[in-house]
Amino acid sequence: MAFVLSLVYFIYFFTTAVLLLPVLAVLYPIDILLATKKKFLHHLTILWGFHFLRINPFWKCRFEGLENLTNGNNYVIVANHQSLVDIFILSGLRHHFRWVVKDSLMRVPIFGLIMKINGDVSIKRGDLKSVKEMMSDCKGWLNKNVSILIFPEGTRSEDGKICQFRDGPFRLSVDCDVPVLPVVIAGTRQVLAKHARVLNFAAEMTVRILPPVMPASFQESPVNMRRSVQAVMIEQLAQMTGDGGSGETMASRGRNSL
Numbered sequence: 001m002a003f004v005l006s007l008v009y010f011i012y013f014f015t016t017a018v019l020l021l022p023v024l025a026v027l028y029p030i031d032i033l034l035a036t037k038k039k040f041l042h043h044l045t046i047l048w049g050f051h052f053l054r055i056n057p058f059w060k061c062r063f064e065g066l067e068n069l070t071n072g073n074n075y076v077i078v079a080n081h082q083s084l085v086d087i088f089i090l091s092g093l094r095h096h097f098r099w100v101v102k103d104s105l106m107r108v109p110i111f112g113l114i115m116k117i118n119g120d121v122s123i124k125r126g127d128l129k130s131v132k133e134m135m136s137d138c139k140g141w142l143n144k145n146v147s148i149l150i151f152p153e154g155t156r157s158e159d160g161k162i163c164q165f166r167d168g169p170f171r172l173s174v175d176c177d178v179p180v181l182p183v184v185i186a187g188t189r190q191v192l193a194k195h196a197r198v199l200n201f202a203a204e205m206t207v208r209i210l211p212p213v214m215p216a217s218f219q220e221s222p223v224n225m226r227r228s229v230q231a232v233m234i235e236q237l238a239q240m241t242g243d244g245g246s247g248e249t250m251a252s253r254g255r256n257s258l
Contacts, residue, residue: 006199013052017110020048024117037146038119039096045118049091058202059191061089065209068181069095074147075181075212076138076173080162080233081151082189089188089205090149097147100134102155125154135168142176152226156194162237165230170215170222179212180225184233186240206240 024041031040053059069075077097079090087099099120106112106122115122121137124130138148152165173180187205210232218224 002198002201005201006197009052009199014110016048017114020045021110021114021117024114028117037096037144041118042096042098043094045114046091046094049088052088053085053092053205056201060204061092062204062206063092063209064206065211068209068211069093071095073179074142074145075179076142076169076176077147077149077181077183078152078165078169078229078233079149079183080185080237081153081156082160082185083156083192083194085188085191085205086151086156086185089185089207090183092207093183093209095147097149098138098141100138100148100150103130121148131168135172138172139176142172142178147181148172152230157189158194160189160241162230162234165226167222167226170225170229173225174215174220174222177215179214180229181212182210182229182233182236184208184210184236184240186237208236208240210236 023044027041027044031038034040053061075097077093077095079086098118099115101115101120101122103122103124106115106120119141121134121141122130123134138150141148148169150169152169153163154166155163157163170180172178185205185207187203190203191200191205213225213229215222215225218228
């Protein structure tokens with residue numbers, strides 16, 4: 001049954017993506033004329049993205065610390081990465097930002113084109129040229145007062161625990177003098193774990209937004225900033241899950257992990 005429901009859900013995802021694409025195409029020249037920095041396009045896209053979690057009443061999404069996210073301010077938003085579902089739940093932040101994603105997502109039919117229209121930034125892991133281009137693109141958006149959202153682990157966690165962070169997001173923070181906004185996600189791995197193909201249609205997910213961190217607090221050192229932010233996020237995830245940070249919410253214990 002779960003397999004059939006998952007198949008229906010994925011068909012629905014691509015069907016609505018096909019419908020969204022021409023709408024974005026129509027709005028694209030209007031956005032350029034109004035010089036909104038693709039704000040309308042992004043807002044419509046994240047509404048579309050978040051609705052995938054809202055349509056199932058058995059998926060509970062909770063956001064904590066929204067007062068730490070101020071509209072009009074730009075940040076380097078860093079979030080732990082447990083699942084592909086992270087993209088959908090983070091759309092619920094309702095903030096103007098650009099995703100930084102691996103290049104393979106940009107090659108997904110329809111979905112990748114939507115991300116390109118929105119100006120999202122891709123990176124090819126292990127490719128130095130791609131990393132430099134990503135950093136340049138991100139600096140360009142930050143200098144335009146548009147936030148960047150990046151997963152500093154670089155990939156989804158196998159077990160839900162936070163893996164080693166990379167320096168890139170924190171270098172962006174230092175170079176552009178923009179605060180890092182740590183965001184901790186718990187519970188999405190129970191919906192769709194890495195390598196899983198079948199959705200779990202009953203789960204509780206939490207997004208906790210922590211206070212922004214300024215690079216000046218770390219003497220402009222990306223390494224020190226990275227270490228501090230990672231330690232805080234690990235601690236917060238452990239508090240949220242109650243199991244030392246495995247990424248399994250207390251409410252979802254007892255269910256089979258996908």
